[in-house]
Amino acid sequence: MPQIILQRARVLDLRFPTSREQIGSDAVNKDPDYSAAYCILETNTGLEGHGLTFTLGRGTELCVEALRYLAQRVEGRTLESITSDLNGFYLEITGDTQFRWLGPEKGVIHLACAALINAVWDLYAKAEGKPVWKLLADMTPEQIVAAIDFRYIADALKPEEALAILRRGKEGQAERLAQLETSGYPAYTTSAGWFGYSEDKIRRLCQEGLADGWTHFKLKVGGEPADDLRRARIMRDAIGPGNRMMVDANQKWGVETAIERTKQLAEVDVWWMEEPTSPDDILGHARIRRETGVRIATGEHCHNAVMFKQLLQAGSIDVCQIDSCRVAGVNENLAIILMATKFGVPVCPHAGGVGLCEYVQHLSVFDFLAVSCSLEDRVIEYVDHLHEHFLDPVRIRRGHYLLPTQPGYSIQIKPESLARFEFPAGAAWQEDVTPSAAK
Numbered sequence: 001m002p003q004i005i006l007q008r009a010r011v012l013d014l015r016f017p018t019s020r021e022q023i024g025s026d027a028v029n030k031d032p033d034y035s036a037a038y039c040i041l042e043t044n045t046g047l048e049g050h051g052l053t054f055t056l057g058r059g060t061e062l063c064v065e066a067l068r069y070l071a072q073r074v075e076g077r078t079l080e081s082i083t084s085d086l087n088g089f090y091l092e093i094t095g096d097t098q099f100r101w102l103g104p105e106k107g108v109i110h111l112a113c114a115a116l117i118n119a120v121w122d123l124y125a126k127a128e129g130k131p132v133w134k135l136l137a138d139m140t141p142e143q144i145v146a147a148i149d150f151r152y153i154a155d156a157l158k159p160e161e162a163l164a165i166l167r168r169g170k171e172g173q174a175e176r177l178a179q180l181e182t183s184g185y186p187a188y189t190t191s192a193g194w195f196g197y198s199e200d201k202i203r204r205l206c207q208e209g210l211a212d213g214w215t216h217f218k219l220k221v222g223g224e225p226a227d228d229l230r231r232a233r234i235m236r237d238a239i240g241p242g243n244r245m246m247v248d249a250n251q252k253w254g255v256e257t258a259i260e261r262t263k264q265l266a267e268v269d270v271w272w273m274e275e276p277t278s279p280d281d282i283l284g285h286a287r288i289r290r291e292t293g294v295r296i297a298t299g300e301h302c303h304n305a306v307m308f309k310q311l312l313q314a315g316s317i318d319v320c321q322i323d324s325c326r327v328a329g330v331n332e333n334l335a336i337i338l339m340a341t342k343f344g345v346p347v348c349p350h351a352g353g354v355g356l357c358e359y360v361q362h363l364s365v366f367d368f369l370a371v372s373c374s375l376e377d378r379v380i381e382y383v384d385h386l387h388e389h390f391l392d393p394v395r396i397r398r399g400h401y402l403l404p405t406q407p408g409y410s411i412q413i414k415p416e417s418l419a420r421f422e423f424p425a426g427a428a429w430q431e432d433v434t435p436s437a438a439k
């Protein structure tokens with residue numbers, strides 16, 4: 001293979017009008033138009049690296065501008081100059097001496113970093129002819145550790161501890177891979193329980209989900225207490241006592257209300273309560289967990305590895321919900337997965353949106369093959385929307401993700417979908433502009 005040179009970075013604003021049908025709605029994000037700042041790294045060889053960061057519609061243009069700015073840094077470079085020092089690249093992209101003031105390592109600029117860093121991993125994996133999970137699983141423990149920024153997390157996880165976890169993870173890897181090839185990776189569905197769905201629709205979708213082999217279902221809560229409880233009883237009744245049910249409040253409550261509401265919802269035997277309060281409130285989560293005895297999950301709005309470190313150190317969470325593009329891409333997620341393993345907390349990634357299922361399956365597979373080496377209490381979120389736009393969409397069978405086999409990070413969107421959903425010029429937005437997009 002000739003040297004791969006990243007010649008040009010193209011950045012697009014993509015938006016899908018999901019709010020029209022209340023798809024993706026929760027108590028706080030009532031009208032999401034699943035969207036993405038999308039990056040294409042064009043090279044001299046014809047190979048392309050694709051990456052996106054997930055947004056909800058308005059504001060995507062801010063991520064797009066941040067991504068355009070950051071992407072200039074890779075133009076003209078060889079892929080090898082980046083992959084030979086993956087942590088150096090991470091530090092360069094997240095540490096621009098003026099731009100970092102806008103974060104650092106959080107918010108719009110960190111979302112943009114994720115799209116770019118993930119696009120580089122997609123290109124790297126394609127160049128190696130492997131899916132990202134396999135690229136990672138084939139790397140040596142030393143190579144994985146060399147991709148991680150330990151500056152702010154070494155007090156919780158030292159590089160030597162990460163190496164020991166990864167060395168242990170090499171044992172029995174072939175057997176675990178064979179297990180995934182046969183059975184896939186366990187998943188749960190959120191598609192039956194969106195906030196804007198009627199009670200009849202929830203009941204019907206649960207029944208359809210059961211018929212399709214789902215055993216774990218998530219419901220959006222955060223409405224009036226009586227409404228939440230009624231909807232929760234409907235879901236529990238529909239799925240029966242033997243299946244697992246989770247609830248997600250999407251940050252709706254203050255800590256004391258969260259405690260009260262979590263105790264009420266415990267009636268339907270919830271497997272976890274997700275984002276009960278502000279995502280930044282590490283000690284608040286610890287208190288909710290302590291005072292309710294209900295398993296607490298969070299992470300989809302957790303800015304960076306430092307916050308995950310504190311959630312783990314403070315005993316705030318039972319479930320670590322990594323997000324493929326809230327933090328700065330694969331590198332930072334490697335750090336979080338390793339910390340979760342050290343603290344004995346299962347990783348159950350946040351997915352859904354657009355492309356998040358495609359991305360996170362690679363991270364969970366790597367976690368099972370090389371880090372935690374366990375499937376116990378681990379499920380990847382699944383949401384049944386927008387997969388038709390991907391060249392290598394996720395494949396689900398009886399509530400399990402099947403192992404991705406194509407080279408790359410499974411995130412490349414079809415050219416016709418890029419054209420149709422580009423905002424605001426794409427046909428999807430010219431035909432019928434929703435009120436939420438027009439605001």
Ligand SMILES: C[C@H](O)[C@@H](O)CC(=O)C(=O)O
Pocket residue numbers: 023024025026029032056190248250300350351352353381
């Ligand atoms: C706005 C998003 O759809 C959000 O509700 C997703 C989420 O919280 C989840 O999937 O979990």
Ligand SMILES: [Mg+2]
Pocket residue numbers: 248250274275300350
């Ligand atoms: Mg959630």
